[in-house]
Amino acid sequence: MLLYVLILIPFTPGIGDIRKAKVEQPAQVLSADGKLLATFKPSNREWVKLQDVSPHVIDALISTEDHRFYEHHGIDFKRTASAALHTFSGDRQGGSTITQQLARNLYPDEIGRAPTLTRKIKEAITAFKIEAVYTKSEILETYLNTVPFLYNAYGIEMAARTYFDKSAHDLTVIESATLIGMLKGNSYYNPVINPERALQRRNIVLAQMVKYQRLTPAAYQTLQRRPLGVDFERQTEPPGPAPHFAQQLRKWLIAWADANDYNIYSDGLIVRTTLDSRLQTMATQALVWQGNQLQTVANSVWGTRNACSAHKDVFTAFVRETPEYRAAKQSGLADDAALKQVESDHHLMQSLCDDKTRVQAAFIAIDPRDGEIKAYVGSRDFSDDQYDHVQQARRQPGSTFKPFVYGAAFENGAKPDDTFVDQPVEITLAGGEIWKPTDDTPPSGRPVTLRDALAYSKNRITAQLMEEVGPSKVARLAYSMGVRDSRLDAVPSLALGTSPVTLKEMVSAYSTIADRGAYIPPMFVTQIEDRDGNLLAQFRPARPEQTLPPEAAQTLLDVMRDVVDKGTGTAIRTRFGIRGDVAGKTGTTQDDADGWFILMHPQLVAGAWVGFNDSRVTLRSDYWGQGAHSALPIVGDFFQRALRSRLVDPRAKFVEEKQTGLFDSLRTTIGTWWGHLFGADNKAAPQKEKPRAPRRAPAVSTSAAPSAPAVPAVPNATAPAASSAEPRDVEPPQIVAPHGASVPPLLSPPAAANGAQGAQGAASANGAAAGGLSPGLASPVPNAPGGTSPSGQTSLDQWVNQHTNGAGASSGTSSGASQ
Missing domain, CATH: 1.10.3810.10 (Biosynthetic peptidoglycan transglycosylase-like)
Known part of the structure; x- marks a missing residue:
């Protein structure tokens, strides 16, 4: 027996494990301003x-x-x-x-x-x-x-x-x-x-x-004679101020901890994030406030008091998708009898109606100078809907996709004052179909500048511009600027935003515009410490990747200023009184299924999406369904609060390249020639480096962020159609991370210093919904069209060929997004 006991001793927990359990502490997640965001308890x-x-x-x-x-x-x-x-x-x-x-x-x-x-x-x-x-x-x-x-x-x-x-x-x-x-x-x-x-x-x-x-x-x-006196109430963990953000961070942190031999539930890790708790509160308040307003509209439109009686035809389709209906059919009942049986359950019908007509919204704000995520709200109420509409839901972006078309045109040499005639447009597709984009006003027959076409979101002008630029170029540009996890169909209707994408991708791409064409992957962790405050890992922003020439990005930004100055986003000025240097774009998809708005400021880029989980449900209102009236108020209210509190500088200006006159150019040329000829040591006027937006000094990294398996998010299976071909959720571009490593979900902590500084990472094969890039690594830049980089990464042209349908594919016949 003694021998048996001795044999079993190695199979019991060691003294070290027992001491560790004695001081077990869950990881704490802190905001950039030191507030507790979440505690990861088992x-x-x-x-x-x-x-x-x-x-x-x-x-x-x-x-x-x-x-x-x-x-x-x-x-x-x-x-x-x-x-x-x-x-x-x-x-x-x-x-x-x-x-x-x-x-x-x-x-x-x-x-x-x-x-x-x-x-x-x-x-x-x-x-x-x-x-x-x-x-x-x-x-x-x-x-x-x-x-x-x-x-x-x-x-x-x-x-x-x-x-x-x-x-x-x-x-x-x-x-x-x-x-x-x-x-x-x-x-x-x-x-x-x-x-x-x-x-x-x-x-x-x-x-x-x-x-x-x-x-x-x-x-x-x-x-012993007294009753139990039970006062029962289930206890739920409080969601915290940023539950969707914490949910995605937990996935990444588990992978990081496993790779570095830590336990997020017991080792007392302290994770410092980029999120600002004050901006997060403002974002949540703005989203809840607008969501409640729109819910009142939805209740009125759908007749929710009487179980969606206002739209019986659509609601009947919902009933046929319930388990109760399927059970009734399996019992042998005919369709009408099965429907009647299910509809007799008034509690079920009301619950189904309330669930289907619950307005949803999402919001994210990113600092364009370093990619830091500052606010992140995944739904109206985490307790009711834990589905993350920032980085899981793929929805058609509508007209918020148009800047990629105009950006590609400006890169090709087009000017804001170039014109196209506002006339009926018919584009013949490879399958013989005819695509006829329309606007909510009839063709005027007059020339319209590109500046006005984007400001007023003209579909016919954008379609003509798309035909001139080419869908493949637009898809390639959108990918390089930040839309890196969703499949883009390289077809003409892509100009109107018919390929579903995530809100995180779109705001990241707009951050590229705000930073003069330089893409920086979104980041959300700055450092990790142990329970005693000792630094375990510190991260810094990834190296910027110039994806759009600064001149073209500056022109695009300037044109997008007109959206809020005189175009579809003027409520930013007139209703919310924002007087800063801002630019943006509204977006509305077909049948008003999705409303978008993204606003760019030199220090912050913020975007919001509004819709329903089931895209067959809409606000059914030509007014409330537009992004300018559904999503814009969330962003406007947020920026109004942020500017008033001075968390965002209202006097900040976008840094613009100084235009060089003929005399300046001649003087610079002569000065450079003189210096080379006579050996003058920088006394001649040198060619000035193009100015960039001010950047924060990057923190020195002490540890590399580990690679972790990506967890694909659940795609939005009911994305609304903007063309006759129903858009579908698809796999992301497969790009190999360095050394064959897989990547974590959602977002990348910034680049780490131990050898990863110049490395290039990318989304993993199954990281689409997670939107993830390899931690601490910049995204890949293809070396040559149609080839692969020395590290084995797929080139951009390969991605376009593999993950788009090609310019000749069918794009449907409907007009798609209008604003």
Whole structure:
């Protein structure tokens, strides 16, 4: 037996693991301004000190579970022998001490729960080790904070809140006895489901307290007749100020911790992020406020008080998709009978209507100078909808995609004052179909400048420009500027935003415009520290990648100023009073299924999307359905708050390239020639470097961010059609990360310093929905059309060929987005 015990010792938790569990701390996520955003706990548990627990709980626990707790060293040999004798005689009894139970709670995998001799020996060995490391008070504290109490409540604090709506410090004698009584069998003695059993068990605990002189007999006679007094309420973890952001960060952090031998639930990691808690609050308030306004419109339009009676035809299609309808059909009922049966359940119909007509929205703000994400709101209410509409949902961007068409044209040498005639447009596609884009006003027959065409979101002019530039070039430019995870169909209607993309991609691409054509991958982590504040890893922005010539980007930005000065986004000026140097674009998809607006400021680029989870549901309003009236107010309200609070400088200006006159050019040329000829040391006027927007000094990185497997997000399966061919969710461009590494979900922490500074990363094969790039790495720049880079990365031309349909593919016949 002794030999068997010695053999089992290596198969039990080590002293180091036990010491680690003694100081277990979950990772804390902090904002850039030092506010707590999230705590990554493995379960719904709140750790409380032993002195903050009612003494009645401790008395009830020791009296019932281990009355010689302070006398033994992990195993009560008397109790073990007594339990063995009773078990051999047919009356099975447990002999585990509190320390042994703690061993099972802390290490269920290592010890197991099978009623075998091996398990008991492992349990005993681990109990001895715990007693060697922990004091008795620490054992009690750890036990009370780790024991489960059903309903996702772990520990005495969450149990007290769940069953009695109070803190563990305030538990009375009978409440303490009720909770300790559950330890014998949580489900069997559940005071909510089985109150009679729970009452009997509670009184047994009270009797044990009398037996071991922790309760007087007189008090027992009074207390045993009292009811349980349960005040039940399920406890849910508070979502925090940025729940969708934290949700995506958790995925990345788990991969980082695994690669660097850390545990996010116990090692006390401190993760400092780029998010600004003040801007996050403003974004959330703006989104909730506008969402509530639009919900009132949706309720009126759909007749939600009477289960969507206003649009019976569409709602009937929803009913046919329910499990109840399918069950009715499988039972043999005809279609009409099955519909009638399901529709007779008024509660089901109302619930279905409310769910389908719930307005959704999303918002993200990025600093264009370094790619830092400053605000991130994934839905109206995380409690109701945990689906992340920032980086999971792919929706048609409508006219917010048009700047890529104009950017490609300006790169080709077009000027803002170039004109196209506003006339009917018919474009013949490869399959013989005719695409006829339209506007909400008839053709005027007059020439329209490119500046006005973008400002007023003219579909016919944009379609003609697209035909001249070429869909492949536009798709290539959009990809390089930031739309790197969604498939773009290189067809004429792409000009009107018919290929579904994510809000994160679009705001990232607009940040490229704001930074004079330089793309920087979005980043969300600046550094990671241990529990003592020691730096474990520090990250910096990725190296900028020039994707659009600065002159073309500057021209595009200037033209987009007119959108808010005189075009479809004038409410930014007139309604929200924003007087800063800003530019932007509205977007509305066919049938008003999606509303978009993105606004660029030198220090912040913010975008919002508004719609419904099911794109067959719309606001059905020519006014409210437009991005200028649905999404723009979210961005406008946010910027109004941010500018007033001076978190964003209202006086900031976009840095523009100084136009050089003929005389200046001649002087520079002569000066350079003179310097070369006579060896003048920089005395002649040199060619000035083109000015750029001011950048923050990048932090020195001390550790490389690890690569992690990408977790593809659930695509939006019901994206609205803007063409006869239904847009579909597709895989992203497959681009190999350096050294064959896979990449983490969502976003990239910025580049790390140990050799990754000049490396180029990219989205992994299955990182589409996550929108992820390899942490600490810039995105790939193809070396030559149709080829691959030396690192094996797919070139941009290869991506276009592999992941677009080609210019001749069908794009449908409808007009697509209008504004």
